[in-house]
Structure formats: structure tokens, C-alpha cells
Amino acid sequence: MEKMKALVTYAPNDYRLEEVPIPSLESGEILLKTRGCGICASDIKAFHGSDRFWGPSETERYIKPPVIGGHELCGEIVDMAKDVKGFKKGNFLVTEQVVPCNECVYCKQGMYWNCQTSAVVGFKDYLCGGFAEYIKLHKYALNHKVPRSFTTEQAVLVEPIACGMHAVERAEIQHKDVVVVGGLGAIGLAMLDMVKLYLPRKIIGIDLKPNRLEIAKTYGIDAVIDVSSQNAVAEILGMTDGLGCDVYFEVSGTNAGAKQGLNVLRHMGTYVQIGAFPGEISADWNIIGDGKELNVKGSHLSALTYPSVIKGIETGLIRTDKLISHSFKLDNWEQAFDAAEKDARAMKVMIVP
Ligand SMILES: [Zn+2]
Ligand SMILES: [Zn+2]
Known part of the structure; x- marks a missing residue:
């Protein structure tokens, strides 16, 4: 089985850079080769053990470890299940942070960003995130193609700007x-x-x-x-x-x-x-x-705004220069988290594999 480098969340202050198997695909799933992943304020809070993520007890936990973190991700399709429609190998993708359950009242009424399961990529063991060399996108993931002309920085900024x-x-x-x-x-x-x-x-x-x-x-x-x-x-x-x-x-x-x-x-x-x-x-x-x-x-998450943000960045109406202040290799993830939290000049900090 082929392996990849990944930053795995186990517990507060216990994140480990490990070699893990490259995920294999089932129906509806897509495999991306990661180009980059931004660090969200929520990633820092989760790392330090905030109650919002780890809850007062194990049963009230939002995070389901072990999980690979990072939802501000982008990458290129290297493989996909046969039944995936509308995408092809080589497409440059971003994915929405929330993966809808498609069953709750909000999902059924089209307000999926308020999905009751509130399953955000990088926080649930079945939703691997972008702090890894490859990313498996869930069959219900809401994926969007970004233009070839986009830089990794621009693609990483789609989620926060959305x-x-x-x-x-x-x-x-x-x-x-x-x-x-x-x-x-x-x-x-x-x-x-x-x-x-x-x-x-x-x-x-x-x-x-x-x-x-x-x-x-x-x-x-x-x-x-x-x-x-x-x-x-x-x-x-x-x-x-x-x-x-x-x-x-x-x-x-x-x-x-x-x-x-x-x-x-x-x-x-x-x-x-x-x-x-x-x-x-x-x-x-x-x-x-x-x-x-x-x-x-x-205002919660992004609600149908990805296509407009991608268009806005493409046309230049939404500027992205200077919004990524730092980029670190996955090996140096500790420095990356540190910069995102403490560097006075930090804007968005990005990790690249
Ligand atoms: Zn975020
Ligand atoms: Zn739902």
C-alpha cells in the first residue's frame, strides 16, 4: 500500500506528522493531490483544546479523532470512482468546508451550510483534510473547479473568502x-x-x-x-x-x-x-x-457563495495578493501553526505538502 505524509489530530496538543496509507476510493469519491491548505483560526483553537471542539466530555466532542486536519484545501484530481460525474483527472478543485448529510431538515430545505451534523472537513475521522499529500473527498462533498490560471494561494483563499x-x-x-x-x-x-x-x-x-x-x-x-x-x-x-x-x-x-x-x-x-x-x-x-x-x-460558513468567489477572484474584483503571508512545508507544520497564531504580520498562513 502506498503511503503519504499527513498531520494527524489525536488530542489537544497531540498532532503527529505520520506516514499513513493513501486513501482508497469507494463510490462517489475523488482523490486529490494536495497543492495547499490554509490554517483557519478554528484549526488553532482545536489544536489548543478549545471546548468548542473537544467539548467538556468525550460524548460531547465535536472532533472525532484520529483525523487529518485542514479544510481550506485545494488540489488536483489524480483518481476518482467510476461513478463520479462532472469532473476529470487533472481538474484543479476546492471543496466546501461542510459536507452535508442530505437528510436533516436544513439539508432537505436547501440550507445545507446549517446541516445538523455540521460535519466540517478535517474535524471528523471520515473527512480527511488538507494537511496531507493526498485528500479523499467524501461522496457528498461539494466540490468546485477553479481555473487553471489560479495560483495555489488563490485557491486556498476561496474557502475563507466564501x-x-x-x-x-x-x-x-x-x-x-x-x-x-x-x-x-x-x-x-x-x-x-x-x-x-x-x-x-x-x-x-x-x-x-x-x-x-x-x-x-x-x-x-x-x-x-x-x-x-x-x-x-x-x-x-x-x-x-x-x-x-x-x-x-x-x-x-x-x-x-x-x-x-x-x-x-x-x-x-x-x-x-x-x-x-x-x-x-x-x-x-x-x-x-x-x-x-x-x-x-x-453568519455561519459559506452558503452557496463558492462559485461567485471563484468568479470574483478570476475577474480581479476580489483581490488576493498579500492575503497569504506565509507558506510552510508540511514538515514544518509546527512553525506554520505558530506563525498563524503569534506572528504580528500574519495574514493567512498556508501549508504545502
Ligand atoms: Zn476556515
Ligand atoms: Zn444535514
């Missing part, structure tokens, strides 16, 4: 709106490009890391606020006749970001949560109801 596009869609932006994106990592920056396509009145980006603010300044938006030295609420009230913004995207996943969003929105404004917090947060909930009659919306 999540950002769903959040943008959730906001139902109007042309009169002042829109704020709070948190300018790879997803937040791509969201600036996608928000621009709605031609709103103003677009404002917020972050505190110098390199992110520098990149944001090249996106042709109306204002970039550095919260390490500026008060975002005061700045935005100043730009909106004291009213506040119409739409706030919380992309940072920080308590400060959530509070800032509630404080800076105008009455009847729309707050969209896409960032994932490390745990519970606190905020003045009165602002939502009695205070301002806000619309508060959540």
Missing part, C-alpha cells in the same frame, strides 16, 4: 449605507472588495495591526481607522453627523470588537457577527432592544 461573502450577503447592504468592517485579516480585507460592489455611501475598515492597516489603505475605501491610536466610535460618529454607521461587520472575534460594533451603529442598524470568539463575551444587550432597535445577524 465565508466572508456570506456575511456580506447577510447584511443586505443598501446604497445609502455607511458600512464598517471591524477586523482586517484575509477575510475582512476581501469583504472590503465585496462590500464595494454594492456601491454604498461609505466603507470604513478598522484594525490595530500596522501591516493590515497598510494593506487596507490600498483598497480605495473611505477611511481606515487604527484602534491602537484612534477611538473608532468617535471617528465614525464624526463621519456620520453623529448618527453612527448603518452596517457593522464584527470580523475580529474579540469582545472589544463586539462592544465597538454595538456602540457605533445607528438606530435600526445591522450588526453581523462572523468572527468566532474564544469563549463567552459580555456586552450591554440593552443597546440591541431598548437602545437602538438593532438587527443582529449571525
Whole structure:
């Protein structure tokens, strides 16, 4: 049996680079030769043993080890089951992070991204991820071809940007709106490009890391606020006749970001949560109801947005340059995880086999 290198998740802080068999295929399955796989914030949280993934007890565990991690993956088809339709060897593919069960109420109603099984690639033992030389795609996986012209970096960015596009869609932006994106990592920056396509009145980006603010300044938006030295609420009230913004995207996943969003929105404004917090947060909930009659919306995964993201990257309407800051070989996965977590200049960090 032929072997491949893979990073296998066993337990919190127990990930091992191993030689494992290259998966064999059954009905409906596709084998990819991996070109690259991004590290998601969720991969870092899982590595450190966050309760969201490992649960308070074994029965409440989201992760089913042993599993090969990584869902921001791309690769080329090297083999597939005879009954696979619509693809051929050599196709360059990305796959959606969630693999629908096709049986629950959400799947049956076409809202598969809220599938009750919530099976995300790289977290279940039957869904191998991209931190390996080869990837077996499940028969229910939602696969998309990307153009040959795409770089590995561009293909790796499809998944995170697709999540950002769903959040943008959730906001139902109007042309009169002042829109704020709070948190300018790879997803937040791509969201600036996608928000621009709605031609709103103003677009404002917020972050505190110098390199992110520098990149944001090249996106042709109306204002970039550095919260390490500026008060975002005061700045935005100043730009909106004291009213506040119409739409706030919380992309940072920080308590400060959530509070800032509630404080800076105008009455009847729309707050969209896409960032994932490390745990519970606190905020003045009165602002939502009695205070301002806000619309508060959540955004989960990517919801039918892959084809539009692929088109947006292909046409250049969604920029991807500078969004991948680091690339490491699988052998150096520890350095890669470290950079994703701790390097102040990190945007998206990618692992290549
Ligand atoms: Zn992700
Ligand atoms: Zn389902």
C-alpha cells in the first residue's frame, strides 16, 4: 500500500506528522493531490483544546479523532470512482468546508451550510483534510473547479473568502449605507472588495495591526481607522453627523470588537457577527432592544457563495495578493501553526505538502 505524509489530530496538543496509507476510493469519491491548505483560526483553537471542539466530555466532542486536519484545501484530481460525474483527472478543485448529510431538515430545505451534523472537513475521522499529500473527498462533498490560471494561494483563499461573502450577503447592504468592517485579516480585507460592489455611501475598515492597516489603505475605501491610536466610535460618529454607521461587520472575534460594533451603529442598524470568539463575551444587550432597535445577524460558513468567489477572484474584483503571508512545508507544520497564531504580520498562513 502506498503511503503519504499527513498531520494527524489525536488530542489537544497531540498532532503527529505520520506516514499513513493513501486513501482508497469507494463510490462517489475523488482523490486529490494536495497543492495547499490554509490554517483557519478554528484549526488553532482545536489544536489548543478549545471546548468548542473537544467539548467538556468525550460524548460531547465535536472532533472525532484520529483525523487529518485542514479544510481550506485545494488540489488536483489524480483518481476518482467510476461513478463520479462532472469532473476529470487533472481538474484543479476546492471543496466546501461542510459536507452535508442530505437528510436533516436544513439539508432537505436547501440550507445545507446549517446541516445538523455540521460535519466540517478535517474535524471528523471520515473527512480527511488538507494537511496531507493526498485528500479523499467524501461522496457528498461539494466540490468546485477553479481555473487553471489560479495560483495555489488563490485557491486556498476561496474557502475563507466564501465565508466572508456570506456575511456580506447577510447584511443586505443598501446604497445609502455607511458600512464598517471591524477586523482586517484575509477575510475582512476581501469583504472590503465585496462590500464595494454594492456601491454604498461609505466603507470604513478598522484594525490595530500596522501591516493590515497598510494593506487596507490600498483598497480605495473611505477611511481606515487604527484602534491602537484612534477611538473608532468617535471617528465614525464624526463621519456620520453623529448618527453612527448603518452596517457593522464584527470580523475580529474579540469582545472589544463586539462592544465597538454595538456602540457605533445607528438606530435600526445591522450588526453581523462572523468572527468566532474564544469563549463567552459580555456586552450591554440593552443597546440591541431598548437602545437602538438593532438587527443582529449571525453568519455561519459559506452558503452557496463558492462559485461567485471563484468568479470574483478570476475577474480581479476580489483581490488576493498579500492575503497569504506565509507558506510552510508540511514538515514544518509546527512553525506554520505558530506563525498563524503569534506572528504580528500574519495574514493567512498556508501549508504545502
Ligand atoms: Zn476556515
Ligand atoms: Zn444535514
